Amino acid sequence: MAELGRPLSDLTFVVVDLETTGGSPATAEITEIGAVKVRGGQVLGEMSTLVRASGPVPAVVSVLTGITDVMLATAPALDEVMPTFLEFSRGAVLVAHNAPFDLGFLRAAATACGYPVPAWEHLDTVRIARRVVTRDEAPDCRLESLAMLFGSATRPTHRALADARATVDVLHGLFERLGNLGVTTIEDLREYSARVSPAQRRKRHLADGLPTGPGVYVFRDGTGRALYVGTSRSVRSRVRTYFTASEPRTRMAEMVAASERVDAIGCAHPLEAEVRELRLIAEYKPPYNRRSRYPERAVYLRLTDEPYPRLSRVRSVGDGVAFLGPFGTARAAQEAETALLEAVPLRQCSTRISPRRPTAACVLADLGRCGAPCDGRQSQPEYAEVAELARQAMTGDPGPVQEALERRIAHLAADQRYEEAAEVRDRLAAYLRAAARRQRLVALTTVPEMVAAAPTTDAGWDLSVIRRGRLVSAASVPRGIDPRPWVDAVVASAETVRPVPGPTPCASVEETERIGRWLTGPGVRLVRLEGEWSWPAHGAIRAAKRFGASPA
Known part of the structure; x- marks a missing residue:
């Protein structure tokens, strides 16, 4: 037995x-x-x-x-x-x-x-x-x-x-x-x-001849359609794992069974590989990639441009607009919106209000959650002060919103209403995460050009040229080589970018965020900087870290 x-x-x-x-x-x-x-x-x-x-x-x-x-x-x-x-x-x-x-x-x-x-x-x-x-x-x-x-x-x-x-x-x-x-x-x-299907074993030869350094790989079917896009510091080693027991995902076994070839693009360093992966996923929308396929579906919260502004959920925002986001889901946007409205009494009705044509107020006015500008109880200058509080909370200091909701959390916890307190906590986290995300994006996309260098494990340097939040050139300098001539060369060969309206004028949100994380990595140095790269001292980034709502 x-x-x-x-x-x-x-x-x-x-x-x-x-x-x-x-x-x-x-x-x-x-x-x-x-x-x-x-x-x-x-x-x-x-x-x-x-x-x-x-x-x-x-x-x-x-x-x-x-x-x-x-x-x-x-x-x-x-x-x-x-x-x-x-x-x-x-x-x-x-x-x-x-x-x-x-x-x-x-x-x-x-x-x-x-x-x-x-x-x-x-x-x-x-x-x-x-x-x-x-x-x-x-x-x-x-x-x-x-x-x-x-x-x-x-x-x-x-x-x-x-x-x-x-x-x-x-x-x-x-x-x-x-x-x-x-x-x-x-x-x-x-x-x-740990089972490996026969279909996976038969495709092991697809990894032959792939580059051993960093890069992007694309699994394709017999018609050339992209099935899956991935990235690795060693493309050949990573692709080989798809044909072994170390790849436990069932959907990957299905993808390998349908694949007929693997294309690879060698990259100068891992950041360039990550960025190229994002761009290819957005372009091909491969069926076996779950993330990053539809960056255009992001949701934003913006303050409308009208005499009595309100919050509105939109797919895109222009320049000079107070906004939060982007959010990956409508639910996250709703949680952040609720958090902001709990602290700032903006109107929540969707109708346009005119000071010349008063209308009946809704129940929120009786509950003290709206100043009722619709029926004239709150004048336009008075409401403008409320709108400015919301604008500051969205673009600058999140303190008033954070303090109001933390008081609410403490009150609910003291009454042992833990589920309600957790809901408020989740709303506050969604708001802080979105506000911090916005500030990181704005800080990076307003920089016309920066050149940064990250140390490699073999004592060389990975160089990146970034213009308005977009990676436009990359190179890897070997150990013992003077990097200064390489900096001049990588800048001279960099892509020219033309900004368009929006929070990320030259790249996707995910690309700019990947670059931001790389820039704050250990040992990364700014070599050249045109303009200024900073965020508010009392902004949402510090608050999000303190509260545990780390920005995406």
């Missing part, structure tokens, strides 16, 4: 979930452990405990989980909890949703408490779900989506035990499907997760 493998029905699994103060065990701590022990579909036991942290719990985490400093004050310390968990999980297969996250914290905790790190055999329900669940069934492989798909009796709530219980239901749902596919042992499951 041992040769047949270990049946899943006979194994003991400990499904674990952690709540933490952050995303990395190097800088964050465990605040709660929840675990459920199961075998043969039956629950054998549960473990749940808060864990006292050495520092305060970030406000964002408290709102998300409901775990506060007061709750942790009397909780046991980590060195009291770990022996219990190690004993509870002894001899079992560990299961977690996004297992690398939980295992990273558990290994760090074992080390911190002086225990040898166990060689946990483990399963990741995210990885299994990506092989079993189709996109038609669930929009993603988040625990909430899978719990709904499999009819979990427990709703994930960002509390450890509840999320562990939900993961148990997801695990059993996945096992049921795997059983229908003939996967009944843990050895079958590991082989299934």
Whole structure:
């Protein structure tokens, strides 16, 4: 029987979930452990405990989980909890949703408490779900989506035990499907997760002859249609992975089966490769790329140009317009809009208002959320002050909006209305993210030209010429070569750009943002700068980082 493998029905699994103060065990701590022990579909036991942290719990985490400093004050310390968990999980297969996250914290905790790190055999329900669940069934492989798909009796709530219980239901749902596919042992499951189709193996020759340096690759079918566009620091090595078990995505196996050739474009350095990838995806709109295919579908919030301005959602904005965004979805735009309107009483009606023709006010006036310029209670100069507050909040200091919503969050949390507080937090994060995104874009797209250099791992330099947020020339200078003549050459050969109206006049939003992230990378130096590159000292970028809503 041992040769047949270990049946899943006979194994003991400990499904674990952690709540933490952050995303990395190097800088964050465990605040709660929840675990459920199961075998043969039956629950054998549960473990749940808060864990006292050495520092305060970030406000964002408290709102998300409901775990506060007061709750942790009397909780046991980590060195009291770990022996219990190690004993509870002894001899079992560990299961977690996004297992690398939980295992990273558990290994760090074992080390911190002086225990040898166990060689946990483990399963990741995210990885299994990506092989079993189709996109038609669930929009993603988040625990909430899978719990709904499999009819979990427990709703994930960002509390450890509840999320562990939900993961148990997801695990059993996945096992049921795997059983229908003939996967009944843990050895079958590991082989299934790493399976390479014959169609993938037959296409390995497509990687032959591709460049070994940075660049872009395009998978094409027999008619030459682009199926997928990708980028890598080593094109040949990356393309080879599509024909091995290291590529777990089912849709990629389908794409490889349909491919007949792979074209490659060598690039001077990784930034140029990333930019070319974005441009090709926007041009070809390949069916197997999920992101960046439709940059024209971005949504903006703008302040309308009329006597009594209001917020409007649009697909594009011109110059000199107060706007927020762009947003990837209409929902994100709505959340940011709601956040702004909670702090600034702009009118929310869509009709044009004339001071000469008063109309009846809506219920928002009675609620104190609008000054009612429509019926004359608020004069045009008075309303202009409100509109200016909104304009400043969109383009400059987000402080008034942030302070108003953080007061609301604190009030709701004090009343233990955590779900409502989380909704307000999400709206504030959407607003701060959009405001920070706008300020980054405007700061970069107003620079006529800059030349920057990033150090390479072999002591050379990657050069980039950027004009109004667009990469127009690139080069890589080898080690030991004077880069100054290269700078002159790369500028002389740079593309000429002609700005058009809009927030990113010469490139897509994603291209400008990629360039912005590269410019703020470690060791990057500005070689030449025409104009000024800066953002407001009290702007949204700093506020977004402080609140945890990092700009895209």
